[in-house]
Amino acid sequence: xxxxxxxxxxxxxxxxxxxxxxxxxxxxxxxxxxxxxxxxxxxxxxxxxxxxxxxxxxxxxxxxxxxxxxxxxxxxxxxxxxxxxxxxxxxxxxxxxxxxxxxxxxxxxxxxxxxxxxxxxxxxxxxxxxxxxxxxxxxxxxxxxxxxxxxxxxxxxxxxxxxxxxxxxxxxxxxxxxxxxxxxxxxxxxxxxxxxxxxxxxxxxxxxxxxxxxxxxxxxxxxxxxxxxxxxxxxxxxxxxxxxxxxxxxxxxxxxxxxxxxxxxxxxxxxxxxxxxxxxxxxxxxxxxxxxxxxxxxxxxxxxxxxxxxxxxxxxxxxxxxxxxxxxxxxxxxxxxxxxxxxxxxxxxxxxxxxxxxxxxxxxxxxxxxxxxxxxxxxxxxxxxxxxxxxxxxxxxxxxxxxxxxxxxxxxxxxxxxxxx
Numbered sequence: 001x002x003x004x005x006x007x008x009x010x011x012x013x014x015x016x017x018x019x020x021x022x023x024x025x026x027x028x029x030x031x032x033x034x035x036x037x038x039x040x041x042x043x044x045x046x047x048x049x050x051x052x053x054x055x056x057x058x059x060x061x062x063x064x065x066x067x068x069x070x071x072x073x074x075x076x077x078x079x080x081x082x083x084x085x086x087x088x089x090x091x092x093x094x095x096x097x098x099x100x101x102x103x104x105x106x107x108x109x110x111x112x113x114x115x116x117x118x119x120x121x122x123x124x125x126x127x128x129x130x131x132x133x134x135x136x137x138x139x140x141x142x143x144x145x146x147x148x149x150x151x152x153x154x155x156x157x158x159x160x161x162x163x164x165x166x167x168x169x170x171x172x173x174x175x176x177x178x179x180x181x182x183x184x185x186x187x188x189x190x191x192x193x194x195x196x197x198x199x200x201x202x203x204x205x206x207x208x209x210x211x212x213x214x215x216x217x218x219x220x221x222x223x224x225x226x227x228x229x230x231x232x233x234x235x236x237x238x239x240x241x242x243x244x245x246x247x248x249x250x251x252x253x254x255x256x257x258x259x260x261x262x263x264x265x266x267x268x269x270x271x272x273x274x275x276x277x278x279x280x281x282x283x284x285x286x287x288x289x290x291x292x293x294x295x296x297x298x299x300x301x302x303x304x305x306x307x308x309x310x311x312x313x314x315x316x317x318x319x320x321x322x323x324x325x326x327x328x329x330x331x332x333x334x335x336x337x338x339x340x341x342x343x344x345x346x347x348x349x350x351x352x353x354x355x356x357x358x359x360x361x362x363x364x365x366x367x368x369x370x371x372x373x374x375x376x377x378x379x380x381x382x383x384x385x386x387x388x389x390x391x392x393x394x395x396x397x398x399x400x401x402x403x404x405x406x407x408x409x410x411x412x413x414x415x416x417x418x419x420x421x
Contacts, residue, residue: 012063013402035110087111091371093335097127110350158202161301191292198301228271336361
């Protein structure tokens, strides 16, 4: 009976070491698979009988068994790539994917994404990446994750200018202007500047601002714009300065204003079928003894533009760039994290499915908890080839040792049979 038990112990060793060699082979086969997580085998001994001896009862082992195959979710190294849609996660998070027409959620560490013909962000197998959409105001839409899609691949409409900001200096050494302002006569104003603005259809126009010194520390500002060949103009208001050359709210004031002075240019009829819109003109102006100059200027309108690029930034936001300089956030990638990632079930194609053992996923935006996003990068396999070759040698030797047990037991049985001769 004891000899036969040894025979079956050897058989169990052959089986478990064969399974271990399969795990090692799978690890080595996937050394270049992006996002792949290597596995290890954990053996356990078998105790199934007891024997009685002069020293008392003892236990006899019956061989070895495969306890579990553990996935090793350590961080893989990053490979730099040329695609702005390639992503890697530093941390414990997973990308969330769905098959079209299937509500099952898949999870993956492989971030080789691209856009399909319908504008969906997908992996190489066509699974759609999940995220949250931005609304027209640039805020995330609450709710469950949805397919990330860039639907508008054509023109983005223009936007009418509603605010212009001028950071200027007006020369305190300028003479007081005695003549009434005339937009056509440069001798009736001390300084002027122009800003390109846009109407509601995205057509560009020039809005000119004129400054006339009317007294010590007092200036008038006027505006003009050409609409379909007709020049429209008007008085905008007054600017007052302290004796230190800083803006103040009242004539002769000694206290600087709390902030820039805001004037209003009335709605301009561009005579081209667009909506007349008033413009807030913000003056961040000084009056120092230096040449009058525009230090900086800005406005919030833009023309229509064509899409030039789609990229994903380090916050996981899908950003569409247009030829007019505008960038629009379309969607935000969502990551998932599991309490027990070893409980995930492999589903092939670098994906996993949640199980009762893995627990429910915790989903949210990329960050310190769920993982940071790196663009133009892919996470490589975390398999250590050196360690796998060492493991291969030990598994091979284990297999050889167990096969030797079987041949030795066979020789012993042969001797036992020969006793009757």
